[in-house]
Amino acid sequence: MKRAHALLLAAVLIAGGGGLMFLKVSRLGLPLLPGQTAPVWTVEARIEFDGNSRAAIVVLDIPDAPGEFVTLDELFVARGYGLNVESAKSDRRAEWSIRRAHGKQRLYYRIELAPSDEARLTDRASHAPPAPAKPDYVEPLASAVKDTLSEVRANSANIFTFVSQLLVQLNTAAPDGNIRIIRNNLDTASEEWVGRLIHVLAGARISARLVRGLVLDDRTSEPQLLSWLEVHNGTQWEGFNPQTGQRGFPDGFLRWSVGSRALLEVSDGRNAEVRFSSSRYAQSLTRVARDRAEATHAWLNDLLLFQLPVSTQNVYRVLLMVPLGALIVALMRTVVGVPTLGTFMPILVAIAFRETQLAWGIALFVLITSVGLSLRFYLERLRLLLVPRLCAVLSLVVLLMLAISLLSVKLGFAQGFSIALFPIIILTMAIEHMSVIWEESGGGAALKEGIGSLFVATLGYLVMTEPHLNHLMFLFPEILLLLLAVFVLLGRYTGYRMTEVLRFRDIVAAEDDVRPRS
Amino acid sequence: MFALARKLAAAGVVGLNQRNRDYIMARNPRHLYQRVDDKIATKKLALAAGIAVPELYGVVRNAHDARSFENLVEGRAGFVIKPAHGSGGKGILVITDRRRSRFIKADGALLTASDIEHHIHNVLGGIYSLGGHPDQAIIEYRVVFDTVFESVSYRGVPDIRVLVYRGVPAMAMLRLPTRASDGRANLHQGAVGAGIDLARGMTTLAVCRDHRISEHPDFGTPLTGLAIPGWDDLLILAAHCHALAPLGYLGVDIVLDAQLGPLILELNARPGLAIQIANGRGLQTILDAIDARGEPPPEPASRAALARAIFDATNAADGA
Numbered sequence: 069m070k071r072a073h074a075l076l077l078a079a080v081l082i083a084g085g086g087g088l089m090f091l092k093v094s095r096l097g098l099p100l101l102p103g104q105t106a107p108v109w110t111v112e113a114r115i116e117f118d119g120n121s122r123a124a125i126v127v128l129d130i131p132d133a134p135g136e137f138v139t140l141d142e143l144f145v146a147r148g149y150g151l152n153v154e155s156a157k158s159d160r161r162a163e164w165s166i167r168r169a170h171g172k173q174r175l176y177y178r179i180e181l182a183p184s185d186e187a188r189l190t191d192r193a194s195h196a197p198p199a200p201a202k203p204d205y206v207e208p209l210a211s212a213v214k215d216t217l218s219e220v221r222a223n224s225a226n227i228f229t230f231v232s233q234l235l236v237q238l239n240t241a242a243p244d245g246n247i248r249i250i251r252n253n254l255d256t257a258s259e260e261w262v263g264r265l266i267h268v269l270a271g272a273r274i275s276a277r278l279v280r281g282l283v284l285d286d287r288t289s290e291p292q293l294l295s296w297l298e299v300h301n302g303t304q305w306e307g308f309n310p311q312t313g314q315r316g317f318p319d320g321f322l323r324w325s326v327g328s329r330a331l332l333e334v335s336d337g338r339n340a341e342v343r344f345s346s347s348r349y350a351q352s353l354t355r356v357a358r359d360r361a362e363a364t365h366a367w368l369n370d371l372l373l374f375q376l377p378v379s380t381q382n383v384y385r386v387l388l389m390v391p392l393g394a395l396i397v398a399l400m401r402t403v404v405g406v407p408t409l410g411t412f413m414p415i416l417v418a419i420a421f422r423e424t425q426l427a428w429g430i431a432l433f434v435l436i437t438s439v440g441l442s443l444r445f446y447l448e449r450l451r452l453l454l455v456p457r458l459c460a461v462l463s464l465v466v467l468l469m470l471a472i473s474l475l476s477v478k479l480g481f482a483q484g485f486s487i488a489l490f491p492i493i494i495l496t497m498a499i500e501h502m503s504v505i506w507e508e509s510g511g512g513a514a515l516k517e518g519i520g521s522l523f524v525a526t527l528g529y530l531v532m533t534e535p536h537l538n539h540l541m542f543l544f545p546e547i548l549l550l551l552l553a554v555f556v557l558l559g560r561y562t563g564y565r566m567t568e569v570l571r572f573r574d575i576v577a578a579e580d581d582v583r584p585r586s
Numbered sequence: 587m588f589a590l591a592r593k594l595a596a597a598g599v600v601g602l603n604q605r606n607r608d609y610i611m612a613r614n615p616r617h618l619y620q621r622v623d624d625k626i627a628t629k630k631l632a633l634a635a636g637i638a639v640p641e642l643y644g645v646v647r648n649a650h651d652a653r654s655f656e657n658l659v660e661g662r663a664g665f666v667i668k669p670a671h672g673s674g675g676k677g678i679l680v681i682t683d684r685r686r687s688r689f690i691k692a693d694g695a696l697l698t699a700s701d702i703e704h705h706i707h708n709v710l711g712g713i714y715s716l717g718g719h720p721d722q723a724i725i726e727y728r729v730v731f732d733t734v735f736e737s738v739s740y741r742g743v744p745d746i747r748v749l750v751y752r753g754v755p756a757m758a759m760l761r762l763p764t765r766a767s768d769g770r771a772n773l774h775q776g777a778v779g780a781g782i783d784l785a786r787g788m789t790t791l792a793v794c795r796d797h798r799i800s801e802h803p804d805f806g807t808p809l810t811g812l813a814i815p816g817w818d819d820l821l822i823l824a825a826h827c828h829a830l831a832p833l834g835y836l837g838v839d840i841v842l843d844a845q846l847g848p849l850i851l852e853l854n855a856r857p858g859l860a861i862q863i864a865n866g867r868g869l870q871t872i873l874d875a876i877d878a879r880g881e882p883p884p885e886p887a888s889r890a891a892l893a894r895a896i897f898d899a900t901n902a903a904d905g906a
Contacts, residue, residue, distance in 0.1 A: 402603055451704040453649070454711025504713050508676050509775050510766075562604035569591045572601075572859075574798050575866055576593040 074560050078553040085549030088371070092544060096368055097357045102539035105350035106182060106357075108140065109284050111291075111322065112345050113177045117337035119169025126175060127333040128342065129325035132160040135281065137181035137322055140359040146175035159327065169337065181284075181322065182356045196302050200270040212246035213271045227274060227301040228315065235265070235297075235313025256311045259295045263328055265310055266297070275300040278328045279307065282344055284320040290345050293324065293331070354543065373542060381542075386419065388541040391551050393418050393528040398558055400524045405565025408521040409498045416491040417521065418528035426529055432472065433495075433522060440465055440499040441506070448503070462496040598868030605835075605859060609873070613752070613834025614855050621831040622853040625670050625724055631830045637823065638849050640727040640841075645670070647722050652706040655725060656699060664728035667702065669709045669721045675772040677714025679705050680728060680742065692741050692769045729849060732842040734815055737807045738762050738778070742769030743841055746782070746820065749857055749869070750836045753828035753882045755821055755893040756872045758782040759864040760789055760814065765804045773860045778802060780809050781865030784897035787817025793863045820848045821893060825886035827853060871900045 092098045097106075115126060126146075131139065132155070144151050149164040164175055205213055220237055224230035238247055239256060250268060254261045259278060266276045276299045282291040296317065297308045307317040317323075325331055334340035361369040369375075373384055393415040400406040400414075408414050421429035443464050447457050469492070498521070506514040531537060541547055564572075594601075600609070621627050632639045643665055644658030659665045659681075668678040679702070680692035688696045706723045708714070715721040735744045742763035749757045759779045763769045766776030773779045778799070780789040792799050792809035802809055814820065820840060827838045827850060837857025840848050862869055875896045876882070882889050 405602070451700065451707075453707055454713055500713065504676070508714075513774070560607070562601070562607050564591050564594060564599075564601040565603065566587065568601050568859075569587060569594060571796050572594050572599050572863060573590055574793065574796065575599055575863055575868065576590070576597050577798075 071560070074556055078556045081549045081553035081556070085546040085553070088546040088549075089544045092368055092371070092546075096361045096372075097353070098543050099353040099357065100540065102354070102535055104353040106353045107348050108351040108356060109137070109181045109322075110347050110349070111179050111181065111282065111284065114343045114345070115173075115175040115177075115332060115334075115340065116343070117169075117173050117334050117340035119171055119173050120336050120338065121168060121170050122336050123165070123167050124169040124173070124337050125333075125335045126164040126173075126337070126340075128162045128164075128175075128177060129280075129329065129331050130160050130162050130177060131179060131322065131324050132326075133323065134179075134181060135317065135321050135323040136183060138184040138360050139179060140182050140356070141180040143178040144176070145178065149175065159325075159329075173337065182351075182360055184360060196300055197275045199273045199275060202273060203267060203270050205271065208249050212249040213268055215246050216250065217268075217272050221272070227299065228306055230272070231269065231274065231276075231297075231299045231308055232313045232315060234268070235308060235310065238265070238268075239311055239313065257295065259328070262295045262297050262310050266328070269299065277326060279323055280325045280331060281317070282322045282324060282346065283318050284322055284346050284348070286348060289347055290343070293344065294318075294321075296321075298326070354539075371546075373545065384545075385538065385542055386422070388545055388548070389532040389538065390415060390419070391548055392537060392541065393532050395551055395554065396528045396531055397524055398555060400527070401565075402558060402561055403563075403565060405567035406520040406524055407517045408524050409501050409517050410494070410521075413491075413494050413498055414521050414524035415528055416494045417525035418532055420491055421525065421529040422533060426526065429529070430522060430526065432469075433525070435472070436465055436468055436495055437499055437502065437518060439468055440495065441503055444499055444503045458496060458500055461499055462492060465492050465495055465499070594868070598870030598872075598874075599862055600859060600869045600873075602859060609751075609835040610856055614836075615833075618831050618833055619855050622833065622836070622855045623671055623673075625668065625672070625852055626722065628830065628850075628853050629726075632827075632850055635826070635829055637826060637830070638846060640666070640729055640843075640849050640851065643725040643727065645722050645724055646706050646710065649707060649710055652703050652710065652723075655702065655706060655723075658725050662727075664730075666724075666726050666728045667705060667709065668724050668726070669712075669714045670724050671712075671715040671719070671721050672709075673715070675770050675775065677705075677709050678770070680769070682728065694741075729841045729851075730844045732815065732844050734812075734842070735760075735762065737805060738802050738809060738812065740764045740767075740769060740802075740804045742767075742771060745771045745851055746814065746840045746842070747857070747861060748821070748824035748838045748840065749861055750824055750828055750838055751873050751876050752834050753825055753832075753886075754876045754889045754896070755784060755824050756876060756896075757861050757865055757869060758784055758821075758824075759861050760812070762802065762809075764794065764802070766795075773858070773864075778809065779860055779864035780812070781861075781867075782814065784821070785894040787814045787820070788812065789814075791864070791866050793860075796860070796863055798866070815842065816848060818890070821890040822886045823848050823850070825889040825893070828889075829886075831855075867901075872896060875900050 093100060113128065115128060117124075117126070126149070130153075144162060146164050149166045152163045152165070154161050154163060162177060216234070216237060220230060220233045224233045238250060240247065243251060250264070252264065254264055259280075262278045266278065269276045276297060279296040279298045280293050281296060282293060284291060295310065297310045298305050299308060306315060308315055332340060332342045358372065358374050361372060373381055376384065394412070397408070397411065397414055401408065417429070417433060424432060440461055444461055447460055452460065502514045502518055505517060621631060626642075626645060629639050629642055643662060646652055646655055646658075663684060664682045666678065666680050669676070672678065681689045681697070681702075682692055683690040685696070688698060689702060691697055709721055709723040712720045729743050731739070731743050738744070739762045744760060744762045747759050747761055748755050759781050761771040761773060762778040762780065763771050764776055764778055768775065771777050776795060778792055778794045780792040782788065783790050789810050789812040794803055800809060801807060824838045824840060828836060831853055833855055835857070837854030839851040839854065841851050843849050859869070879892065879896070882892065
């Protein structure tokens with residue numbers, strides 16, 4: 069009954085902690101290992117125009133839902149301009165304005181993007197826009213459109229295959245008369261061509277729109293703006309290559325703007341143009357995941373410690389490691405059977421080692437306890453009452469640490485300063501405890517416990533400063549639930565301690581030889 | 587290591603983890619601890635139940651009274667000072683005699699009254715006590731032990747630890763002080779532990795610092811085959827102690843006084859496992875056998891009889 073209960077509790081804790089961890093890894097892309105990097109793109113739009121020495125307003129369409137990316141950061145750089153960012157439904161525009169624009173004007177818009185699988189899935193489905201009214205085409209376009217549409221309609225199943233078919237027809241290498249009329253000698257890579265396609269599709273009452281975007285890849289640092297066709301089938305939008313009729317968007321497609329409204333509008337400026345450049349760099353996966361979580365407003369985001377003030381974060385970086393140290397203590401005491409001075413003294417010493425580094429920490433520990441012990445034995449001869457004697461040892465410990473600090477500065481070591489966190493109270497109690505054991509059970513037993521404590525503290529230190537574990541504990545504090553499960557299970561361990569096996573070995577050794585009977 | 591662990595498990599050796607969970611936690615209700623952890627309470631309960639204990643000379647409760655301890659031991663040549671909540675034999679000071687204004691410690695050292703006062707202060711401060719809480723100092727009769735063990739104990743008082751499981755004595759050992767243990771009868775301090783044949787009251791084998799020995803490390807006297815006088819009564823007395831504190835897993839420490847016979851020295855709610863080494867066998871089989879008999883009989887005498895029967899039955903089974 070109790071056994072089942074404990075196992076169930078452990079299973080629930082493991083499922084909870086493991087599940088949360090899995091979600092964080094799969095949904096937010098938090099890395100399990102530290103030091104992993106993810107590509108981050110920086111895309112810059114540079115606007116240039118010649119000012120007319122009058123007030124100028126520059127309006128640039130900027131990405132809203134950038135396709136398979138999430139926006140990590142945006143930056144608007146324009147000296148002397150006022151900035152206003154307007155967001156409409158699927159439309160974001162940056163509006164810069166200046167009272168007087170002299171000569172060459174340069175404005176920059178910079179966006180940082182990280183690839184995201186989640187964004188790719190979500191932004192496509194949307195409400196069906198109203199079907200466009202059938203345009204009044206003029207001859208000869210009217211009959212060319214009518215003939216082509218009815219021809220394509222005959223061998224297509226749904227709106228998307230219809231659009232595909234139509235695009236293949238219109239882009240054929242050997243165009244007939246109708247198609248040539250529709251093509252009208254337009255460049256099939258141009259925005260005008262996509263506009264023409266939207267016009268033709270309206271004849272079949274199909275909603276379509278222009279999507280401008282950039283393809284980000286490593287080969288070019290100056291991506292060209294692509295015009296793409298997007299068609300709605302009544303439930304969702306789908307992209308089509310206006311030159312081939314192929315469905316979908318190219319890999320690495322950054323949706324810059326939607327709709328045929330001009331990308332850049334400059335009032336009272338000449339020679340306005342916008343140029344794009346892109347670069348990729350590696351960013352720490354942790355940072356990317358964190359920014360991505362913030363950008364997508366996932367509820368999991370609320371569980372990340374990055375929300376805390378940095379100073380609090382740093383406290384938790386240490387605090388979250390303490391249960392791991394406790395795990396070492398629990399294992400050492402219940403499974404291995406190492407004797408220690410007090411239950412948590414080794415952890416506190418291990419935390420102190422974080423400040424002093426291991427070798428110094430051990431040296432300090434040995435020095436302080438041995439000098440403290442000799443002082444304690446001296447004080448014993450003075451016959452002092454317990455509490456004042458403890459306080460005296462405490463003061464001596466502090467004095468000793470001060471002496472070490474001063475000496476180390478004199479010798480040019482910096483470590484002397486960082487022993488501040490050394491747990492003086494705990495050390496004092498340890499000295500007292502050791503001296504009692506010394507008197508009662510001899511120096512051997514006292515040294516055994518002292519060395520046992522130091523051993524566990526060293527192990528604890530090594531575990532608590534392990535960078536992988538630090539990284540894991542900070543990103544996934546739910547590991548504490550897993551630890552809790554381990555502690556529940558460990559609490560039910562009734563097997564031997566390793567030191568006990570050695571201690572009891574004479575019992576079975578005797579059974580092997582002669583069994584002495586009286 | 588694992589092979590050894592398997593062997594131990596096969597021999598029914600109980601480990602600390604198992605003792606804590608399966609026996610202490612399962613059998614010893616927390617609220618009864620007070621009765622055994624506080625030696626003053628134990629003494630009162632024992633007296634009420636008609637069980638013999640060393641006579642209480644007095645209790646020192648605060649630092650001010652420490653100075654007047656001499657009034658409490660007025661006219662007594664020897665006495666013992668121990669913490670009321672001590673554990674593992676810590677903080678026990680044995681005074682065997684006096685010489686003018688000095689006191690003679692068990693190891694022969696001379697102490698002044700202020701030395702003893704200081705010891706009492708330490709006891710009151712709680713350095714020897716469970717959890718380090720402030721404590722009281724008990725001053726009681728010093729047992730003049732039966733001369734039968736004179737040749738096998740160095741100075742201090744040898745005692746007999748009986749492990750009583752659900753009121754039934756399960757295992758027993760004779761604890762003999764050595765020079766290394768400074769006259770104390772605690773095994774982890776270096777005293778000798780000799781396993782006792784529960785049915786016959788004779789020592790079977792002996793260990794010192796977890797290793798098997800056949801002779802006393804200080805005297806070279808044989809340690810096996812020693813007969814314990816009054817064993818029958820002693821076993822019943824141990825079983826009777828279960829009535830003082832109905833702990834399922836109880837350690838009973840008994841001394842043999844030359845004049846007064848067996849006295850209950852103290853009870854222990856967390857008896858150690860060294861008794862298995864001293865007896866050269868695991869506890870598990872015996873405890874299981876006691877469990878298998880169902881509810882133990884109410885009278886201490888029948889429980890002692892049951893203990894003898896089970897000891898022989900399990901011994902035969904183990905030996906087979």
